[in-house]
Amino acid sequence: MPPSFLPRLALLCLMVLALPGCASQGSTLGYYWQSVRGHLQIMQAADPIDQWITRTDTTPALRERLHLAQRARAFAVAELGLPDNASYRRYADLKRPAAVWNVVAAPPYALTLHTWCFPVTGCIGYRGYFAEADARAEAAQLAQQGLEVEVYGVPAYSTLGYMNWAGGDPLLSTFIAWPEGEFVRLLFHELAHQVVYAPGDTLFNESFATAVERLGSAQWLATQSTPQARQAFAESSARRNAFRALTRATREKLAAIYKQKQAPAHDSKALTAMKTEAMQSFRSDYAALRAGWLEAPSDRPTAMNAAQLAGYDRWVAHANNASFAAQAAYDELVPAFEALFAREGHQWPRFYDAVRQLAKQPETQRHQSLRALSPPKEPPGA
Template identity: 50%
Template sequence: MTDSDRSRKSSNPPDAVEATALRAGFEEPHPRPRRGLGLRRLLPLLGAGLVGGTLALLGGCAQWGYYSQSISGHLSLVRAARPVPEVLAEPGLDPTLRQQLVLSQTLRDYAITELHLPDNSSYRRYADLHRGSAVWNVVATPPLSLQLKTWCYPIMGCAGYRGYFKRDDALAQAAQLKAEGLEPYVYGVPAYSSLGWSNWIGGDPLLNTFIQYPEGQLARMIFHELAHQVAYADDDTAFNESFATAVEQLGVSRWMQARPEALKADEVSRQRQDQVQALLRAGRDRLRTLFQSAVSDDDKRAGKAEIFARMRQDYEALKRDQWNGDDRFDRWFLSLNTPALAIQGSYTDLVPDFLRLFDRQGRDWHRFYAEVKRLARLPKDERRVQLAAGG
């Protein structure tokens, strides 16, 4: 099969629910969430031309191997991408793909002119990876805690997840964490942000892993990932993801105002995602109370099992009583565990604070971004206090 043949048929991943519900809060499994990996701060090393020497200084075969797969994986993704006009010019291009690519460029322009997101080469190119996820993230917690394990890197800072371009590598990392006594979770990610560091080599591309999303979700994906190029705190996953989620919510709400048909379909989708988010938030709160209590570990394990069973029962009730049997989240709930619940919260828990901050800045995008950048430079504890207070 030639490259031209491949581009005519955008692969709609068969494993579309590979726990992608974590990107940007709780994405529907159309093959969301989004989203991020330790690579985000690795690109400055590439830009400086210091890859080999820097990796050698980091020490340890494991670190070398991790950075090597991150660099080669990202570069292979960038090399696979071609300018959207070039793809659109192909005869016999799949009509649905053509429509979605055109829509993506309209959304990209809108992100610049109306949301004042970065005007650069990101999302101006398209790549079909012929797989269901861009990367696979690994997260982990102690069995009786919602505290995510973090991985820290020189220059890059710390993050509560570790990303791999091969699913087998992610599963191997999860197995190692389990052997260490942690509870791991692996989930596929349709997109991630290089924080703008790869714009000099073509930018973050549009991918087959999300290009077929319905209009509202495609807009969320693009707005969310571009927001990561505006502000990023090295040591605060919840701050970064909640900020990007707030931007996507504000941006899509504005985008949809002039599109009543798309808005109607999107509202149903968002309502169901919001209901699931509320269900999971209640579960996290119950678990947090249990884990912090003085009962024995055996009682905590038993209580944890009951809480997860209740969440699944509540989900089944939603499907039966309100959703007419819609089972879009089934596979995600089947694999739900403590680290999955913990990372999902990082996409949503601080969103109300960012929405209030946007209002306090007069709903002015430039002022809002400037304030978020200021907060990102603060120590984490001070950052959280000021964000909660409205900046």
């Protein structure tokens, strides 16, 4: 290894151990090594998109999608003000269903994520592994400590632009075949992490990136897409919004239950009973929601099939405090960021500048500033 490469490898070691949407920090050399090795393998598997397009063994479907990726990448720069750099200009076939597997954990009577801390990114409520078996081994250890745990696959992650010197974050086979609207929104989400990142504030960072993906994908679909793609995305968005509304209501119900933990009249047995009832209600409500999705609406000739709902089904089957708490990071402050975008005249540069100013504030202050922008919640039954 050339000596000049050593400082850059040291930077890689720091970054890959706490990738947003991926890995946090570990305290063992084994975790360090799997992080560096896993990321290097992804980087080494990536080739420029133009090379993939001209390869004779590239399928027509992949070739078409890579052309779409190039158009979406150019759109991200020209219309959304996202970074014009090396990221997402290469492609890697990972030959596995996820880029990494995240582990999240929470106490049995709280919606507060267990965290791991590291320089650069701060303390983060998830820890990522490039091998699913390693993630499940970590989850088992946390469960032995009395925590509720969840392991889930992550299709992509961001290195915050720190790896652009080495070719940037590549497009991956784990999400390249997603429907057009879903594909571009993930691309915009990951690029947003390179614009603004507040160390240690997962709620701020993920809510910001989710707001960018929503606003950006709406702009893309309105100006660059086909009616068929717009319809497909509208249907998937309606399902996603309905599911998020259900999980948000359940989170609020669980939070209210856990607030009673210190009350003398509520021992752990009583709290467990209330929690069990809330979870049973959640799963019952999901079953009703799911049944509606499987029915063919009047404006669409065919209903969904069960295979298309597998991701929702898995989430609900394993739902616990850890999964509810992790999801909250992607939802809670999104309306505030969308309100900020409107306040800044729907101008991307002004919006990013305003978010950068928020990122400079102490965490509590920035959250308060954003919540002051959030539209009021509609009363139940409105």
